[in-house]
Amino acid sequence: MQDQILIEMNGVQKWYGGYQALRDIDLIVRKGEKIVLCGPSGSGKSTLIRCINRLEAIQQGSIVVNGHRLDDSIKAIDVVRQDVGMVFQSFNLFPHMTVLQNCMLAPIRARRIGKTEAEAIARKYLERVRIGDQAEKYPAQLSGGQQQRVAIARALCMQPKVMLFDEPTSALDPEMVKEVLDTMIGLANDGMTMICVTHEMGFARQVADRVIFMAEGQIIEEGAPDAFFRNPQQARTRQFLGEILAHH
Amino acid sequence: MTPHFGLPEFGFLLRGLQWTVLLTLVAFAGGCSVGLAVALLRTCGHKGVERITRIYIGIFQGTPLLLQLFVVYYGLALTGLKLDAFVAVAIGFTVNASAFLGEIWRGAIQAVPRGQTEAAMALGLHYSSRMRDIVLPQAIRISLPATIGYLVQLIKGTSLAAIVGFIELARAGQIVSNQTFQPLLVFGVVGAMYFILCWPLSWWGSRMETRLALANQR
Numbered sequence: 368m369q370d371q372i373l374i375e376m377n378g379v380q381k382w383y384g385g386y387q388a389l390r391d392i393d394l395i396v397r398k399g400e401k402i403v404l405c406g407p408s409g410s411g412k413s414t415l416i417r418c419i420n421r422l423e424a425i426q427q428g429s430i431v432v433n434g435h436r437l438d439d440s441i442k443a444i445d446v447v448r449q450d451v452g453m454v455f456q457s458f459n460l461f462p463h464m465t466v467l468q469n470c471m472l473a474p475i476r477a478r479r480i481g482k483t484e485a486e487a488i489a490r491k492y493l494e495r496v497r498i499g500d501q502a503e504k505y506p507a508q509l510s511g512g513q514q515q516r517v518a519i520a521r522a523l524c525m526q527p528k529v530m531l532f533d534e535p536t537s538a539l540d541p542e543m544v545k546e547v548l549d550t551m552i553g554l555a556n557d558g559m560t561m562i563c564v565t566h567e568m569g570f571a572r573q574v575a576d577r578v579i580f581m582a583e584g585q586i587i588e589e590g591a592p593d594a595f596f597r598n599p600q601q602a603r604t605r606q607f608l609g610e611i612l613a614h615h
Numbered sequence: 616m617t618p619h620f621g622l623p624e625f626g627f628l629l630r631g632l633q634w635t636v637l638l639t640l641v642a643f644a645g646g647c648s649v650g651l652a653v654a655l656l657r658t659c660g661h662k663g664v665e666r667i668t669r670i671y672i673g674i675f676q677g678t679p680l681l682l683q684l685f686v687v688y689y690g691l692a693l694t695g696l697k698l699d700a701f702v703a704v705a706i707g708f709t710v711n712a713s714a715f716l717g718e719i720w721r722g723a724i725q726a727v728p729r730g731q732t733e734a735a736m737a738l739g740l741h742y743s744s745r746m747r748d749i750v751l752p753q754a755i756r757i758s759l760p761a762t763i764g765y766l767v768q769l770i771k772g773t774s775l776a777a778i779v780g781f782i783e784l785a786r787a788g789q790i791v792s793n794q795t796f797q798p799l800l801v802f803g804v805v806g807a808m809y810f811i812l813c814w815p816l817s818w819w820g821s822r823m824e825t826r827l828a829l830a831n832q833r
Contacts, residue, residue, distance in 0.1 A: 420737055448739040459734035463752050472748060473738035518734075525738060 371398040373529055373560055374419060379428035381414060381584075388414045390584040392428070396529070396562065401555050403571040403592075404564045406581035407607060412564045415581070416531045419562070420451040433528050449477060452522030456534040458514045460506040466493065466517050467502040470524045478525065485524075492520040496550050512543030516550050523554075530554065532563040566611055572596065580604045620800050624791045628801075631787025632808050634701075638773045638783060641705045643766060646712025653717025655746065658724050668717070675714035680775055683707050688779040704776040708769070715765055723758035724750055760827065763820035767813045784808060 374396040381389035389411050396402060404412040417423045418430060421437055421444045430437045432447045461469050470489035474480050480488075493499045496516040498509075506514050515535055522530060532551065536544045548570050555561055555574040565571070571578050572592050579589040580601075588595070588604045599605045618624070657668040675683065687710075688703040698706070727750050735745040755762075774785035782790070788805035792798040 422733055422736060445739060445741075448737060451737075453734075453737035455730060455734060455737075457730050459728075459730040461731065461734070461749055463756070472744075473740055476744040476748065477739035477741070521738070 372396070373398050373400075373433055374562075375429075375431045376415075376418075377429045379415075379418065379425050379430060381411075381418065381423065381425045388584050389418070389425070392584075392586060394579075394586070396560065398528075399558050399560055400576050401559075401561045401574050402563070403575040403578045404562060404581060405566060405568075405571070405578065405607070405611075406587075410581040411584040412581050413533050414584075416453075416533060416562055416564055419529075419531060420448050420453055422453075445477075449525060450528045451531060452525055452527035452529070453531045454515070454518050454522055454533065454535045456537050458506070458511070458518045458538070460514055460518055460521070462506050465503055465505055466498070466509070469506070469517060470521045473521070474524050488524050488526075489520070492523040493517070495523070495553075496520045510543060511539045512546045515539065515543075515547045519547075519550055519554070529560045529562065532561065532565065534564050534566075536565065536567060568596070568612065580607065582607070617796055618794060620791065620795045620797050620804075624795060624801075625804070627791055628784065628787050628804060628808065631782060631784040632812075634782065635770065635773050635784040636812070638701070638704060638708065638776060638781075639766075639770050642708030642712050642773070643769060645705065645709030646716050646769075649709060649713035650716030650720060653713055654720035654724060657717060657721040672714045672718050675711050676718070680707070680711050680772065681778060683711055684775060684779055700776075700779050700781040703779060704773075704781050708773065708776075712765070712769060716762065719758050719761045719765060720754060723754035723761075726757050727753045756827065760820050760824040763816055763823065767816050767820070770812055770816075771809060 372395055374394065376392050376394040379389055379392040380387070392415060394415075404415065406412050414423055418425050419432060424439075433450045435443055435446045435450075437443055437447055460466075461472070464472065467486065467489055470493060471482070471485040474485040474488055475482065490499060490502065493502055496519055498513055498516050498520065501509060501513060501517075506517065509517065519530075519535075535551070536547050539547060544567070548567060551561070551563070551570065552574055561574075563570070563575075575592045577589055578592050578595040580587045580595075580599075580603075582603050588599060588601045590600075595604075596608065599608055653668055653671065656664050657672070659665065684704060684707040687707040688698065688700070691698060691703070731749055731753065732745060735749045740748070773783055776783050777786035777789070784805055788801050792801040795801060
């Protein structure tokens with residue numbers, strides 16, 4: 368079942384008013400694949416992954432997630448969101464709940480499982496992101512890196528089939544980037560299917576099966592990280608890599 | 616012979632105070648429930664519904680409360696619906712309060728960062744859970760100072776109920792004053808009673824505001 372297709376995007380077009388954010392996106396993600404999406408700001412990479420769990424609606428084309436076609440029906444959106452976890456740049460933890468409550472809420476409300484079971488799941492994943500001893504604290508009492516790890520655990524508690532990461536380390540102080548990346552690498556090694564929007568090229572080299580470069584709403588180039596970084600085919604890709612790798 | 620301001624008169628004022636408090640509580644409870652519905656409809660994302668609630672808010676914020684009380688008390692009586700004065704003013708104040716509280720909470724709901732709703736949606740939470748568990752608890756905290764401020768206005772505003780013959784604190788003061796010819800003393804006592812009700816609330820409200828500002832700094 369290594370070849371099972373989890374996400375299939377076909378001819379996806381998205382506009383914000385008169386501005387076209389995504390142009391003719393075709394993308395297939397198989398089970399267990401790790402994909403890194405990169406590109407300049409405004410290139411549509413965040414928009415692309417936000418379409419996968421329908422935080423953004425598309426105007427043309429189709430998106431199928433784990434066999435469920437995303438349309439306007441609430442039921443389809445529900446099913447897909449339960450299968451797709453998401454981690455945001457700004458963490459978006461619920462500030463009025465403890466870390467543990469943050470992790471227990473969705474399994475109880477959306478999966479309708481019991482409190483005891485939800486707590487067991489929450490504690491398991493909090494351990495896994497090595498933050499189990501902070502379970503009773505509120506998000507504001509944690510560092511940025513810790514908060515982002517809680518956000519990862521919170522998404523994992525829904526036991527998703529795919530994890531989407533939207534620039535998960537961009538809002539972090541430099542010394543906290545590593546702890547979040549290590550958590551993501553651990554997740555990748557456990558076989559999680561992941562799509563990561565990130566500029567962490569070291570991470571891309573280490574875990575990505577494919578790197579996709581986007582510009583102006585289009586997929587310009589994609590390839591295995593080795594080939595992608597060593598021998599990019601498109602001028603636009605070379606320019607971008609030149610700019611972001613210059614300082615590394 | 617005119618009576619002096621004594622214990623019986625003071626007792627009469629106290630009964631007026633009771634009605635003021637009762638009317639405030641009923642109007643506030645009613646205004647909160649209807650106002651919550653107004654705020655939710657106002658932010659539901661459906662254009663038509665949002666417009667209708669905006670008109671509702673516009674009408675009740677844009678016309679004098681006095682007029683609204685007249686309409687409920689005399690207007691409804693013309694259609695054959697004769698309401699008790701207390702019921703009539705309770706309805707009038709409820710509707711009026713719902714427009715103001717609805718607008719305060721609409722602002723508070725929209726002040727909760729968009730990322731909170733997005734995170735909740737990404738987790739598969741439905742509208743009811745998103746509102747109940749995520750947005751409203753944060754919105755209520757944000758709106759608390761303004762809500763308390765409105766409650767203080769409401770307490771003092773209930774004196775308008777006198778216009779349809781409802782005897783609350785201000786009207787009771789007027790009656791006693793007319794009987795005793797001691798307006799300064801009587802209205803002094805009435806004013807003190809309002810003050811004792813309102814001042815602690817105002818103090819609590821501004822303390823909330825300071826604490827909220829501190830919490831936001833973190």
